[in-house]
Amino acid sequence: MFWKVIRKPICSPGEFLVSAVSGVREKALSWSVVMPRLVKAGFLIVALLLLAGCDPDPIRVYRAAKEATASALAWSLPEGWKEETPGQMRAASFSIQGEGDRRAEVSIIPLPRIAGRDTEFVNLWREQLKLKPISKEELGNLTSAVDVAGEKGQLFDLVGEEKAAEENYVMRILAATVTLPTATWFVKMTGESELVGSSRTQFVEFLKSLKLPAKPPEGTLAAGTSKRPSGAGTEQEDPRDHGDSQDPGLPKWEVPKTWKQKTPGPMLLASFSIETAGSGGEITVSAFPGDVGGLLANVNRWREKNLGLPPTTEGELPRLLLDLELPSGKATLVDMTNNSSRLLVVVQKNGGKTWFYKLLAAEKIVVAEKEIFMEFIKSVRYAGN
Secondary structure, X not given: OOEEEEEOOEOOHHHOOOOOOOOOOEEEEOOOOHHHHHHHHHHHHHHHHHHHOOEOOOEEEEEOOOOOOOOOEEEEOOOOEEEEOOOOOOOEEEEEEOOOOOEEEEEEEEEOOOOOOHHHHHHHHHHHXXXXXXXXXXXXXXXXXXXXXXXXXXXXXXXXXXXXXXXXXXXXEEEEEEEOOOXXXXXXXXXXXXXXXXXXXXXXXXXXXXXXXXXXXXXXXXXXXXXXXXXXXXXEEOOOOOOOOEOOOOOEOOOOOOEEEEOOOOOOOEEEEEHHHOOOOEEEEEEEEOOOOOHHHHHHHHHHHHHOOOOOOOOOHHHHEEEEEEOOEEEEXXXXXXXXXXXXXXXXXXXXXXXXXXXXXEHHHHHHHHHHHHHHHHOOEOOOO
């Protein structure tokens, strides 16, 4: 750590400024080592300033960001951006305040390594903006290449067509993705359309400045993804991933004897097939930060993707839902069917994430398997639960 001391008139602790020696506001973040030391140092510095009082020529201190290491996430902070305390599963968060009530937020989220699912993510963001889903063939119109931490990434630019329900303005989303050996990183700016548009150049420069760690920070979904939960306290190695520990936030459960564990696909934490049902029956488990667009948006995505059904409405949604009281807490059961298939999804919020437990199979298989599926759901125990 290097320090540069400059004498300059200052009359209140509120004018205290911390920035890099180079003049670039660059900050490195190491969750387990750097932050505790910086917090202690910060308290010491503020205490010294308060004790010094108002002096015409006090000491002003600038902190040089510690050199990024393989375990550190680092960036150069654009002018006007404010770092915020990241929420659950986010590696970092920032806010941008425009004129009046115009505002935007930026988040950095690493997820388990994903490939070939860009259309699904874009349609999830389009749902947030009340836009219709697009096909894989249409995706190119919204996609451009972008430099993310020195790697080739993709940038998606989505603009709403009407004002958001709880806002006085049209929303816009800029989202960049880049896939590294240990994780797929998402950097997303969401906010008032004109503010996001005018911040696009800053956003692109911010993407270039990023230094992504070899291993995602602890507390994110991508941390320690080499192990997949299989229930009964056992673990199964996933050859696609290269971490060295299981995420302690993953739940434990009891797997029915008639189920066979499979290697989970992209975006899944676990996957099982029903041995007594022949082909076609599958149970999957996934989890994502926040509410993932809300229940209605998710239900309509499942209706289209899994069952080939038209979207439902907010008013019609309750007839598809059943409230559950489980040992692990409150949850919601979604039950939908078409002429040949049926889908059961248990949705539960825990630890800042929304968990999805899905059973998709032919109607007769779901009828025979529903009770077993619900016993599996009742056996789920989250960390600290």
